[in-house]
Amino acid sequence: MSVPVQAMPQQDEMPGASRTRRQPYDEHAEKALLAAMMFSSEAVGECQDLVRADDYYLRQHETIHHALVDRFTKGKPSDFRLLIEDLRQTGQLKAAGGASYITEISLCLETTGVGPWYAQSVHRKAVLRRLIAAGMHITEMGFAEEGEIDELMAEAAGEIATVAEGAANADDHDFVAPADVMADVLDSIDAAGRKEGLAGLATGYTDLDNLTNGLMPGQLIVIAGRPGMGKSTVAMDIARKNAIQAQVPTAFISLEMPVRELIMRCISAEGRIALHHLRSGQLTDDDVSRMQKAVPRINDAPLYINDCERTYTAVQAKLRRLKSKHPDLGLVVIDYIQLLKLGGRRPESRQLEVSEISSSMKLLAKELGVPIIALAQLNRGPEMRSDKKPQVSDLRESGSIEQDADMVILIHREDAYEKDSPRAGEADLIVGKHRNGSTAVITAAAQLHYSRFVDMAQT
Known part of the structure; x- marks a missing residue:
């Protein structure tokens, strides 16, 4: 029997709201992503930069992601049975939900090649949660009325900037070939030559x-x-x-x-x-x-x-x-x-x-x-x-x-x-x-x- 899943600590109710709002997350996408990574080292390589371990809403999934990436980094094959053994040896099996829960996740694999798609979905939900958290913090600062206004504005801008910096996927900053930037480089050389x-x-x-x-x-x-x-x-x-x-x-x-x-x-x-x-x-x-x-x-x-x-x-x-x-x-x-x-x-x-x-x-x-x-x-x-x-x-x-x-x-x-x-x-x-x-x-x-x-x- 699997251990009940544990969500990351979240504050689901916005200040002053009349009802509790559910934090954005997709449990199926998280499980399907992990299942894809359990059965394919190639999927781990494709997805590890698209989604961060702390992008997962559920604690168990964060622990499993860390273990999968660790196996990949060490050159070990993706296999959910070996993954369970790794977690048992490191004392993290319970934190990962237990052997039966990991086995249950492994059954969520629908088809190969879908890992990156689910990674994008998981990451998007995480960015939305961070944006909500930043907004709540900014709201609390406003109600507290403490500190100089310039410092409060700077801190608020910093909160949003932090979310924005984390929102970009690794694909947005991938490798480039010389041909991709050669025209810009030649233009800058030409401009420098003409500048006195x-x-x-x-x-x-x-x-x-x-x-x-x-x-x-x-x-x-x-x-x-x-x-x-x-x-x-x-x-x-x-x-x-x-x-x-x-x-x-x-x-x-x-x-x-x-x-x-x-x-x-x-x-x-x-x-x-x-x-x-x-x-x-x-x-x-x-x-x-x-x-x-x-x-x-x-x-x-x-x-x-x-x-x-x-x-x-x-x-x-x-x-x-x-x-x-x-x-x-x-x-x-x-x-x-x-x-x-x-x-x-x-x-x-x-x-x-x-x-x-x-x-x-x-x-x-x-x-x-x-x-x-x-x-x-x-x-x-x-x-x-x-x-x-x-x-x-x-x-x-x-x-x-x-x-x-x-x-x-x-x-x-x-x-x-x-x-x-x-x-x-x-x-x-x-x-x-x-x-x-x-x-x-x-x-x-x-x-x-x-x-x-x-x-x-x-x-």
């Missing part, structure tokens, strides 16, 4: 631009360094180059400096006015003249600054909204990763939280179609070494920052440690990781009294 200058956005540092050919859409570029090395200055240099000088819409998310400070630094860098003159208000006639020329350029720039957010979900929501208002958004700068919190659910450790943020940033760069420059703090590793030079491994709470980044640029100034250094006034932009090219050390001149770095040739 860089393929991507310029940084304003000639040698860095020559090395990278510009910052490309979808890239995550990490600029890292110890406190006081000039991370924010480099980031603002790149933002100024694009927003003010090239009129590329640019978003600058600052978690460290208020908007007023950033704008003052912009005026200092663009006008070549000593920052301490601006802060004290003691301006020379030349300073005033330079400022009068710089301010209109800054005012007219498509530079969008936000210094209010502290959670990644809120930052994500703000950037998506900005992209919808300005579809030509070309660059995003976030200063800096380790000051961000996820918002809402908290991972077990800070390292996991930072890892999730950095991997989400990479996905966001691809979604928005822009390069994202994310600043990061280094640990004390450089100060423990005699030459004080930073390494990629010095990323604090690094988690997966190095792995997620397409490029890692480390900032180092010898005169920050040794005032009388023969290299006083110089800064190294160490390209420690470059997914699409070679690494190098780029030397720039540190004009920190103007809140900027420039090419050595400009000094």
